[in-house]
Amino acid sequence: MKKKYACGILLLIVCGLVVWKLSSSFAYTDPDLGYTGSAIISGTDWGVNITEIAEPEVEGNAVIKGEIDKEGSTFSDFNCVLYNPGDKVSFNITVTNTSKLEAELYSIKKMGLSPEQAELITYSITPIDINLMLHTDSQDGSKIKTNESQNFRVEVVYNDNIANGVYQEFNLNLGGTFIYKQK
Numbered sequence: 001m002k003k004k005y006a007c008g009i010l011l012l013i014v015c016g017l018v019v020w021k022l023s024s025s026f027a028y029t030d031p032d033l034g035y036t037g038s039a040i041i042s043g044t045d046w047g048v049n050i051t052e053i054a055e056p057e058v059e060g061n062a063v064i065k066g067e068i069d070k071e072g073s074t075f076s077d078f079n080c081v082l083y084n085p086g087d088k089v090s091f092n093i094t095v096t097n098t099s100k101l102e103a104e105l106y107s108i109k110k111m112g113l114s115p116e117q118a119e120l121i122t123y124s125i126t127p128i129d130i131n132l133m134l135h136t137d138s139q140d141g142s143k144i145k146t147n148e149s150q151n152f153r154v155e156v157v158y159n160d161n162i163a164n165g166v167y168q169e170f171n172l173n174l175g176g177t178f179i180y181k182q183k
Contacts (some may be wrong), residue, residue, distance in 0.1 A: 112174035
């Protein structure tokens with residue numbers, strides 16, 4: 001009986017040592033095993049951010065008021081005044097993938113023009129890199145790997161093709177968001 005009792009205790013001690021050894025060895029392994037599946041990653045592991053906004057270029061009588069704000073992948077408070085047809089404001093934006101995942105350009109959202117203003121003002125955000133494309137049902141958008149950047153051109157133009165003498169001053173507060181999804 002004592003022999004069975006001693007064997008049982010010895011078996012418990014060995015099992016305890018095995019469990020302790022396995023748990024301590026897992027504690028020292030690299031926790032970053034990669035991201036697979038459909039889990040949404042957030043926090044410091046995910047981020048596509050505007051890293052640079054170039055100094056705006058002005059043509060005609062256009063005026064820039066204040067600084068352009070940026071937060072994450074959104075720029076806002078882009079205040080400009082267009083007085084005459086042909087007035088133009090343009091600048092470049094650099095967007096960088098600061099995450100641990102590859103990202104896909106899904107869409108670009110422009111904000112700030114009313115439908116009436118859109119008849120006289122052209123507001124565009126276009127890729128500078130010719131190979132950039134947006135996501136559609138039939139194709140993936142442009143992919144951006146970790147620490148890589150994509151460049152865009154923002155232009156606001158008071159159209160020349162308006163009726164003579166129908167000039168209007170436009171005081172615009174524009175913005176935009178680059179929407180990327182995890183790939």
